[in-house]
Amino acid sequence: MSKEAPERVVDDPNVAMQNSPEFAQLRSKFRRFVFPLTALFLAWYFLYVLLSVFAKDFMGTRVLGNITWGLILGLLQFVSTFTITMVYARWADRVFDPEAEALAQKMGVKQ
Amino acid sequence: MSALLGSAPSLVPAATTVGNPAINIGIFALFVVVTLAIVIRASRNNRSAAEYYAGGRAFTGRQNGIAIAGDYLSAASFLGIAGAIAINGYDGFLYSIGFLVAWLVALLLVAELLRNVGKYTMADVLSFRLRQRPVRIAAAISTLVVSFFYLLAQMAGAGGLVALLLGIEGAVGQRLVIVVVGILMIFYVIFGGMKGTTWVQIIKAVLLIIGAAIMTVWVLAKFGLSLSNLLGEATAASQEAGGKDLLQPGLQYKNPVDFISLSMALVLGTAGLPHVLMRFYTVPTSREARRSVVWAIWLIGIFYIFTLILGFGAAELVGAAAIKAAPGGVNSAAPLLAFELGGEILLGIISAVAFATILAVVAGLTITASASLSHDIYNTVVKKGTATPEEEVKVARIAALVLGAIAIIGGIFALGQNIAFLVALAFAIAASANLPTILYSLFWKRFNTRGALWSIYGGLISAITLIIFSPVVSGKPIDPLTKKSPSMLQGVDFHWFPLDNPGIISIPLGFVLGYIGTVTSREYNAAKYAEMEVRSLTGHGAETATQH
Numbered sequence: 001m002s003k004e005a006p007e008r009v010v011d012d013p014n015v016a017m018q019n020s021p022e023f024a025q026l027r028s029k030f031r032r033f034v035f036p037l038t039a040l041f042l043a044w045y046f047l048y049v050l051l052s053v054f055a056k057d058f059m060g061t062r063v064l065g066n067i068t069w070g071l072i073l074g075l076l077q078f079v080s081t082f083t084i085t086m087v088y089a090r091w092a093d094r095v096f097d098p099e100a101e102a103l104a105q106k107m108g109v110k111q
Numbered sequence: 112m113s114a115l116l117g118s119a120p121s122l123v124p125a126a127t128t129v130g131n132p133a134i135n136i137g138i139f140a141l142f143v144v145v146t147l148a149i150v151i152r153a154s155r156n157n158r159s160a161a162e163y164y165a166g167g168r169a170f171t172g173r174q175n176g177i178a179i180a181g182d183y184l185s186a187a188s189f190l191g192i193a194g195a196i197a198i199n200g201y202d203g204f205l206y207s208i209g210f211l212v213a214w215l216v217a218l219l220l221v222a223e224l225l226r227n228v229g230k231y232t233m234a235d236v237l238s239f240r241l242r243q244r245p246v247r248i249a250a251a252i253s254t255l256v257v258s259f260f261y262l263l264a265q266m267a268g269a270g271g272l273v274a275l276l277l278g279i280e281g282a283v284g285q286r287l288v289i290v291v292v293g294i295l296m297i298f299y300v301i302f303g304g305m306k307g308t309t310w311v312q313i314i315k316a317v318l319l320i321i322g323a324a325i326m327t328v329w330v331l332a333k334f335g336l337s338l339s340n341l342l343g344e345a346t347a348a349s350q351e352a353g354g355k356d357l358l359q360p361g362l363q364y365k366n367p368v369d370f371i372s373l374s375m376a377l378v379l380g381t382a383g384l385p386h387v388l389m390r391f392y393t394v395p396t397s398r399e400a401r402r403s404v405v406w407a408i409w410l411i412g413i414f415y416i417f418t419l420i421l422g423f424g425a426a427e428l429v430g431a432a433a434i435k436a437a438p439g440g441v442n443s444a445a446p447l448l449a450f451e452l453g454g455e456i457l458l459g460i461i462s463a464v465a466f467a468t469i470l471a472v473v474a475g476l477t478i479t480a481s482a483s484l485s486h487d488i489y490n491t492v493v494k495k496g497t498a499t500p501e502e503e504v505k506v507a508r509i510a511a512l513v514l515g516a517i518a519i520i521g522g523i524f525a526l527g528q529n530i531a532f533l534v535a536l537a538f539a540i541a542a543s544a545n546l547p548t549i550l551y552s553l554f555w556k557r558f559n560t561r562g563a564l565w566s567i568y569g570g571l572i573s574a575i576t577l578i579i580f581s582p583v584v585s586g587k588p589i590d591p592l593t594k595k596s597p598s599m600l601q602g603v604d605f606h607w608f609p610l611d612n613p614g615i616i617s618i619p620l621g622f623v624l625g626y627i628g629t630v631t632s633r634e635y636n637a638a639k640y641a642e643m644e645v646r647s648l649t650g651h652g653a654e655t656a657t658q659h
Binding site: 012014015017018023026027030031034037038041042045046048049050052053054056059060062064065066067068070071074075077078081082084085086088089092093097100101103104107108 | 201204205208209211212214215216218219220223337338339340342343346356358359360361364367370371374378398401402404405408409412415416554637638640641642644645646648649650651652
């Protein structure tokens with residue numbers, strides 16, 4: 001870790017793994033799951049921020065007693081965060097981990 | 112206790128001493144004794160670097176998740192956000208949403224990959240496939256700067272709290288207490304290492320969440336368990352006193368662009384905070400790192416819902432005028448509310464928890480900064496990678512001592528600043544200087560040394576420059592209530608940047624500079640990139656837990 005990267009030969013096992021179709025599949029599976037989810041929660045968060053700034057009257061409107069749209073949407077941010085957390089953790093435990101571990105096994109236990 | 116509740120109106124004029132200092136100190140002393148005993152136990156096998164920096168990577172995901180919550184729910188969250196909600200209502204609540212949603216960036220994109228790739232510090236990951244020396248130096252500088260701002264916020268909170276609880280108005284007394292807090296923290300870090308610090312954070316998180324839960328239920332019970340009633344009465348109380356409707360957006364942020372800028376910093380900053388990232392190394396696997404974040408998200412989210420209720424509760428039961436007039440200012444909303452609810456005993460407990468919070472967070476920051484100084488600067492730059500683990504740990508301990516001293520001095524200067532806001536600045540720097548490099552490094556094949564350096568230094572320098580020339584440092588008009596300018600410096604005005612938070616400029620700049628730097632350099636280390644990517648996704652070759 002703390003040394004400069006040593007020169008590697010062409011038959012480096014990491015390079016071979018990186019170029020293998022299984023690894024490409026693992027990578028694209030991971031990215032296809034997390035990237036859209038990231039885009040989704042960021043879009044929803046910034047929508048909320050923009051509403052708080054540019055739609056103040058709407059956000060300050062009382063809906064249920066003294067509870068405003070701003071608070072409802074804000075609490076929905078909490079709900080969406082908890083939901084995404086559970087969905088991702090479930091997917092990662094059940095789908096991603098077994099495949100990642102299989103590839104790690106293939107690379108051998110020792111480095 | 113009911114007698115105390117009945118005598119509450121006298122609180123306002125006599126706000127300089129609230130509660131019984133002996134009880135406050137007694138409860139805090141108990142916390143210190145218990146945690147010191149644990150730290151001393153933990154210090155028995157702290158000789159190896161993995162033990163000192165990463166607690167032997169032996170914590171479970173749940174333990175680490177609680178410790179992360181303990182680390183993240185800093186004085187800014189507890190004191191700062193509750194105070195911001197009490198004074199500015201809805202706008203204060205917006206802080207907590209950004210702070211929470213930010214964890215999804217850490218969960219989805221950073222935590223597990225970082226755990227697999229790195230060893231002790233953020234720089235381990237950033238420099239993995241790039242040229243070691245320049246990237247490590249840059250990452251270490253950025254680590255130190257972010258940790259320093261964060262540290263300043265915590266120490267400022269300590270000062271305000273002391274002023275409130277011990278009735279110490281005199282500068283000498285307040286400084287003395289900051290010195291005591293600083294020395295205790297140094298002791299935790301030097302003897303306890305990461306293991307001791309983690310246990311302090313776990314205990315503190317449990318106390319803080321239970322304390323906040325009790326207060327939340329108590330406040331709700333006073334308003335017939337109805338959030339709507341609470342909001343209505345808080346708003347009415349606020350309007351009677353000063354004419355603000357706390358439920359309307361825009362009380363704190365008059366300028367929409369400023370608020371968007373802050374929101375960007377909040378949501379993108381967490382996954383770039385070095386002391387948060389370092390916590391992922393204390394678990395044995397990436398799966399446990401994921402569990403840590405899941406636990407942290409639940410605890411932090413639930414806690415922020417508590418602060419919403421505590422903030423509005425303080426607005427109604429304590430009142431904005433009493434909060435602003437108290438020695439700790441906005442930061443004293445939560446302790447004053449505790450006194451209002453449960454008298455001096457509850458105040459003593461909550462204050463001790465708040466002290467513990469500051470102590471635990473400062474310890475976490477100090478160990479992060481000292482690890483970076485030792486592991487990144489001393490070992491890689493000074494000793495060219497030849498330092499033994501024993502030497503590294505020794506240097507880290509010396510660094511902790513020095514950083515502790517700096518924290519004490521900084522804390523004395525930062526007295527009276529709003530802490531949620533100082534933390535927001537730390538987030539802006541983390542989001543500008545660290546996050547672009549972390550994401551590029553993990554996900555962009557082409558990324559290289561020049562890109563990393565331009566991104567880190569560009570984000571860092573632009574964020575700091577914009578802060579210095581922002582209204583935060585100079586030039587805000589004088590507040591008629593306190594007769595002082597809310598800016599850091601009084602009586603001067605050299606600001607030209609219109610926003611309080613630099614994020615909207617410096618974060619995109621960090622990303623753009625990282626891109627331009629990368630595409631203008633030919634450097635590319637295919638073997639190291641392969642090793643890093645395979646390791647990040649599969650965990651092959653990742654650091655494992657030490658054996659006991």
